[in-house]
Amino acid sequence: MKPTLFIIIPCYNEEQVLPVTSSMFLNKVKYLCETGKINNNSRILFVNDGSRDKTWNIIESLSEEDEHYIGISQSRNRGHQNAVLAGLMEAKDKCDITISIDCDGQDDIDAMDQMVDAYLDGCEVVYGVRSRRDTDTFFKRFTAEGFYKVLNWMGAEVVYNHADYRLISSKVLQEFANFKEVNIFLRGMIPLVGFKSTSVFYERKERMAGESHYPLKKMLVLAFDGITSLSVKPIRMITGLGIVIALLSFLGVIWAVIGQFTGHTVSGWASTVCIICFMGGIQLLCLGVIGEYIGKIYLETKARPRYIISERTWEKQGDKDNADEF
Numbered sequence: 001m002k003p004t005l006f007i008i009i010p011c012y013n014e015e016q017v018l019p020v021t022s023s024m025f026l027n028k029v030k031y032l033c034e035t036g037k038i039n040n041n042s043r044i045l046f047v048n049d050g051s052r053d054k055t056w057n058i059i060e061s062l063s064e065e066d067e068h069y070i071g072i073s074q075s076r077n078r079g080h081q082n083a084v085l086a087g088l089m090e091a092k093d094k095c096d097i098t099i100s101i102d103c104d105g106q107d108d109i110d111a112m113d114q115m116v117d118a119y120l121d122g123c124e125v126v127y128g129v130r131s132r133r134d135t136d137t138f139f140k141r142f143t144a145e146g147f148y149k150v151l152n153w154m155g156a157e158v159v160y161n162h163a164d165y166r167l168i169s170s171k172v173l174q175e176f177a178n179f180k181e182v183n184i185f186l187r188g189m190i191p192l193v194g195f196k197s198t199s200v201f202y203e204r205k206e207r208m209a210g211e212s213h214y215p216l217k218k219m220l221v222l223a224f225d226g227i228t229s230l231s232v233k234p235i236r237m238i239t240g241l242g243i244v245i246a247l248l249s250f251l252g253v254i255w256a257v258i259g260q261f262t263g264h265t266v267s268g269w270a271s272t273v274c275i276i277c278f279m280g281g282i283q284l285l286c287l288g289v290i291g292e293y294i295g296k297i298y299l300e301t302k303a304r305p306r307y308i309i310s311e312r313t314w315e316k317q318g319d320k321d322n323a324d325e326f
Helices: 018-034 055-065 080-091 111-120 138-153 170-176 186-193 216-230 233-262 269-302 317-325
Strands: 005-011 043-048 069-074 097-100 125-130 162-169 197-202 309-312
Touching: 005 018, 005 080, 018 043, 018 055, 018 111, 043 055, 043 080, 055 069, 069 080, 080 097, 080 162, 080 170, 080 186, 097 111, 097 170, 111 125, 111 162, 111 197, 125 186, 162 170, 162 186, 170 186, 233 269
Parallel strands: 005 043, 005 097, 043 069, 125 197
Antiparallel strands: 069 309, 097 162, 125 162
């Protein structure tokens, strides 16, 4: 039996690129249907992440033009990870497999063929992995590759050079729905579910239109969220640092006492200030890391919804056929 595929596409202020790439996704779905890999009930699910431009209007227009286009809109902007999650959870009971991909056209859409083939061969998760980073600047390439290495060193299980382009079966999504944490980092959480997986390698292209919504600041926030959401190693590092400093301080006390009794004490303002500044900086840094974890615990205990869907295209008056189907 041919599987039903839902392509999950998060969108935030994508009015420039969406009209360009939407036809690419539709052609890919039709091609996969024609080659007998998926059935015609497959859909392209756009997730509007609280866009301030005409993104949602474009999604509504697309859904009226072709039945393969459907969309949901969040009540406000909640970030890329929550937008992807909203699409996955919306689709998990309606399809056999999902493929999440950004709408900017940078990820090679033809890699979907290999992903579906891998699923048909028995894999429940297929990761899209960049084979190289020639289109990135030196700084972007250095920081991105360093990010994956640091994450793995911290104990987080992530696939090297894999972002959020992946195939996930409904079986995996049903189990993933049991992960209730508010602070999510999908590329580190999906491997925790398990099941048979593989990787498909592809080359990433330049963005087709518009500007990237992930500047350096957001990349750093994502990296820090990934580390603190998946690993407690920073806390353990603070403990180790505290032990080292405590030992050095103890040696310093012994040195000061011996100096006092032998009469070799020398009053030094500079050394005192340096020690105080060093200790103060270390303490503030450690408190900041600990505070980040406490803040995440605070958010988790509130158990607020990770996303809220305000509109669905198939619930519109003009989409009665889709409403009956979904």
